[in-house]
Amino acid sequence: MKGIVLIGFMGAGKTTIGRMLSEEINVGHLDFDDVIIEEIGMTIQEYFDQFGEEAFRKRETEILSRYLDPKHVISTGGGIVLKEENRKLLKQMPTVVYLKTDADELVKRLKADHTSIRPLVVSKSPEEIKEVYLPRIPFYQESASLIVETTGKSPAEIVAEILATDVKQAGA
Ligand code: S3P
Numbered sequence: 757m758k759g760i761v762l763i764g765f766m767g768a769g770k771t772t773i774g775r776m777l778s779e780e781i782n783v784g785h786l787d788f789d790d791v792i793i794e795e796i797g798m799t800i801q802e803y804f805d806q807f808g809e810e811a812f813r814k815r816e817t818e819i820l821s822r823y824l825d826p827k828h829v830i831s832t833g834g835g836i837v838l839k840e841e842n843r844k845l846l847k848q849m850p851t852v853v854y855l856k857t858d859a860d861e862l863v864k865r866l867k868a869d870h871t872s873i874r875p876l877v878v879s880k881s882p883e884e885i886k887e888v889y890l891p892r893i894p895f896y897q898e899s900a901s902l903i904v905e906t907t908g909k910s911p912a913e914i915v916a917e918i919l920a921t922d923v924k925q926a927g928a
Contacts, residue, residue, distance in 0.1 A: 759783065759826030760918070761846065763896055764855035765889050766834040766874050767865040769906055769914065773855060774831035776915045786828045788819055788836070804875040813839055820845050835876070837895035846899040853918055854900035858907045859886045 760777060762770040771787055778785035789800065792815050796803050803812055816836050823830060824845060836842050846852050857865075863882040866874070877885050897903065902921055906914050 758850040759823070759828050759830060761823075761826065761830045761832060761849050761852045762855060763832050763837060763846070763852060763899060764834065764857065764906075765862055765892065765896075766877060767862045767869065768834070768855040768857045769911060770831040770834075770855060772911050773906075773914055773918070774829045776911055777918060778829040780915055780919060781829070784828045785831070786823070786826075787831045788816065789831075789833050791819055792816070792833075799873065801873045801875050801878070809835075809875075817842055817845075824848055825850075834892075837892060837899050843895060843899045850901075852899055852901050854896045854903045855906045855914070856896070856903050857905075859889055861907050862889060 760781075762774050762777075764770055771789075774785050774787065792803075792812070793800065795815070798806075800812065813835065816833060817839060820832075820836065820842055826849065837846070860882075863885050866877050866885060867882075876888055880888070902918070904914060904917055904921075909917075
């Protein structure tokens with residue numbers, strides 16, 4: 757089984773679904789945010805404050821380039837699709853799943869999540885969060901080989917849907 761890459765906005769469930777998928781298909785799970793945090797030795801918020809978003813994006817590109825033929829389930833950061841270079845890299849990868857979620861649902865989840873501090877949404881209003889999300893939608897769509905609607909579905913349902921479609925595509 758080839759690796760699976762998950763993309764989608766913050767709060768779409770990339771980490772949760774990634775963990776569950778990796779157990780289901782028995783491969784390792786890699787969370788790009790965790791890889792970056794490990795390498796920079798500070799939180800993403802601190803890195804944004806000290807070095808800026810552009811430096812963070814360069815790190816994402818560098819990490820993505822290492823996993824073009826992944827054997828893992830990879831949960832990317834929500835902004836991975838912002839750079840054209842990254843979108844080109846994603847298109848070379850075997851299975852890229854966009855976890856598509858309604859903007860209102862994302863806002864609700866992000867406002868309820870007090871464990872992750874995300875510099876791009878931390879002090880933003882629901883409207884401002886949507887302004888970050890909406891222009892990214894075409895980038896997620898063009899980078900994905902599979903789009904899975906997640907709104908109103910349980911993680912288990914989403915995992916089952918990804919596996920059913922991925923296996924069908926692999927056999928086609
Ligand atoms: C970001 C998403 C975050 C993290 C950083 C920037 C973004 O990851 O990479 O805060 O620009 O969407 P998650 O999507 O895992 O929260």
